[in-house]
Amino acid sequence: MLAVMTWVPLLLTAICSGAAAYFGAYLKEAGKLRKLNESLDETTEQIRSHTQAAEEVRSKLSKEMWVEQQKWEFKRDLYLPMLDILVELHEKCLKANKIMDKIGNLDNEDWDRYQSDRNSIMNETKEYISREVEPIEEKLWTLTLKKGNLFLDYEITQHIENLRNAENIRSRESFKQYQNDVKNGRASVDDINSYHSEEISISYKSEAVEKAYKLLLDSARRDLALIAKPINPTGKKSKTLRPSETHTENCPA
Known part of the structure; x- marks a missing residue:
């Protein structure tokens, strides 16, 4: 009985130790x-x-890309019609110059006949400008007001406005030049008509159209990433990406 009592505590201790180790x-x-x-x-x-x-x-990048794409398409749809209008306007100005050039072929031996023929040519030129040139100028100005002011550089919109008022600007500049020439003895008071001839007026408008075209074309190349490649080693200028390529063929560089 004593041996059993001694063995039981040892067994319980072993069981508790095992259980503690297991649970630990x-x-x-x-x-x-x-x-x-x-x-x-x-x-x-x-x-x-x-x-x-x-x-x-x-999502943000996608939205930004969509906005930029919409801007690109808007600018493309703005630049191309404006370039087309300027090309057409330049061609009309060249036609007006050709009509005016007929004055150089007149025989001035008969002064009265010369003046009559000259006036006839001048009237033909004025009628052509009124019929063919001025409506195109208004179309360009309307497009500038409706859409151009949103994205075009101030220099371009200002020059298009100057193009529309080219005759008034030319008259002011010519009169200022006339006053300066008279003051410095390079002209007389009677020479004022030579500073306000219709020939000068048409030439001035043509130059204004060319400048507006070049400014607009440069801006389109930048905004639409239509940048001409550098001149290659052969010395020939690489082609500019379309659509500007079609315009450069129609308007003087």
Whole structure:
């Protein structure tokens, strides 16, 4: 009986020790597993956060690209018609110059006949300008007011406005030049008519059209990324990307 009583406590001690060791290992592994789950949850949350941020960036970039694309298309639909109008306007001015050039072929031996023929040519030129040139100028100005002021450089819109008022500007500049020449003895008071001839007026308008065209073309190349390639080693200028290529063939450089 005494031996049994001695053995039982030892057995209970062994069982408790084993149970303690087992549960200790279990709790240790459970703690590791809990930490692993917490780390996994944190990683999952980070991935979710990064994914959401990436989606927001992608959405923002997509919207910005769409806006830029819309701007590009708007500018394209603005530049091309304006360039076409300027090319047409330049051609009409050249035609007016050709009509005016007929004055140089007149025989001035009969002064009265010369003056009559000259006036006839001048009237023909004025009628042509009124019928063919001025409506195109108004079309260009209307397009500038409706759309051009949104995206065109101030220099371009200002020059188009100057083109529309070219005759008034030329008259002021010519009169100022006339006054300066008279003051410095390069002209007499009676020479004023030579500073306000119709020939000078047509030539001035043609130059204004060419300048407006070049300014607009340069702006279109920048905005639409239609930049001409550098001159190659052969000495020949590489082609400019379309659509500006078609315009450069119709208007003097």
